[in-house]
Amino acid sequence: MGGTTGRAAGAAGRAGDSDSLEHLARVGLVAYGVVHLVLAWLAVQLAWGGGDDDPADQSGAFAQLAEQPLGRPLLWLLAVGLMALAAWQAAEVLRWRGRLSSSGEARKQAVEKTGKAVAKAVLYAVLAVLAVRAATGGGGSGGGQQQVGGVFGWPGGRWLVGLVGLAVVGVGAYLVHKGLSRRFLEEIDLRDASARTTRLVTRLGQAGFPAKGVALGVVGGLLVHAAVTFDPARAGGLDGALRTVLEAPFGQVLLTLVAVGIAAFGAYCLVRARYPERT
Template sequence: MSNDPQDLAARARRSDALEILARIGFAASGLVHLLIACIAVQVAMGGSGEADESGALHQLSGTPMGGVLLWLISAAFVALAVWHLVEAVLPRHESAKDQLLGRGKAVAKAVVYGAMGWTAFRVVTGSGADSGETSTEATSTLMTAPAGRILVAVLALVVLGVGVYHVYKGATQKFLEDLHATGGREVTRTVTVVGTTGYIAKGVALGIVGVLFGVAAITADADQQTGMDAALKALRDQPFGVVLLLLVAAGLATYGLYSFARARYSTMAESMS
């Protein structure tokens, strides 16, 4: 049996079990985004809650069967991370520039889903910290490193860039390239609408996260609150912030619904998170 990485990746890509679990990962992402949207609505209405992945998973843990669901979610996110790592390793029939870009995107997605799987694992085992606190602690750690402000500024630009890309992908409906319907049919109009709205809303939320990292870099404030929860609460505190937060919450909910459709229709190749 060959131990060549590309051969191992090819065999993993042919695994029906891995693909099914990876598709469940998209559905898990949909559930998490729906829960974040619900928490965001509570925050907009003056309630409390952590409107981010960790907050959503903690809320899920308190429900009947929550522990079982969290174990499944953790495994599904890890499977999705492995799937994207496989994409990064497999041969590509593209230009050198496109290959580099494609592999970089695949690795980035693997890191994102791997982190989500780790977060779910920490929550289900009772060791999960608040992700907003974790993000702030990470910012503080970067600040104390050599050229720390520059590193945080770079992180701000990266997150802002990802947010802009989400808006672009939604507005141009480029996400439809990631989907296919059975029987040669086209993806339904409903999926197109929720995908467009969801990508734009998530892009806006990520853009605000990037701005918060930028503020931390500019002011050299190691205690600057960062992360999705801080971003949504910062939006709430702006003029007309409650209305804006409710709109973003609705958009995140539609992204969650799109993720359920993605679990069914994804081509499982080169789909951006």
């Protein structure tokens, strides 16, 4: 049994390191960057009064792309790239699975890497599905309020929404810390990059990760508030979070700064596609 597990993990590792999957993953990173650039544009439109049609979230970004010339073929290309990213992260899960039985720091690292890989694989797969739906004219994701309202009907659903909200707040705080502490540089092999490129990647990450973290933190806060008040209308996903920022004092300026940060994260993903994962 152990030999079978080892061979599976070895095969997963070779799959994760294969040139074809790596090239597709680069396409996926470009796709992920493009999605964030469109999100930033939607946030700017929302801030200055021109974003009432499409929601300022991932489904709105894909809807915007679908309306452009050659938009639907581009969406299919993005979907393929995002699914490649999901497969890449799934291979990471299998690669680290064999180390979960270790002890001490080795096990801690394996648990952390596995958890991150699972979360990223799910995220990229969901985005790929949204891209396919937009490419085939399937519309948006159905709205955060309707989805939260449905969960409230489950046994213990209110607690589940609250816990998910707290988890999203935690992810947002982690992204802010990751950006400010420059921990994202630990994931990229920049040894062959020029000093100018290294500075560019650093500045983009320092702006992009905190901005994305703030947006996610507001999303999580809205979910927690919806759970406390038992009111699904309080939950609105990313679109609701950005609209909440807009309603704050100096909301236009704050939302514009968030949009700039999200654009920086998108640009970071584009540059990130050029460099391999640090091992």
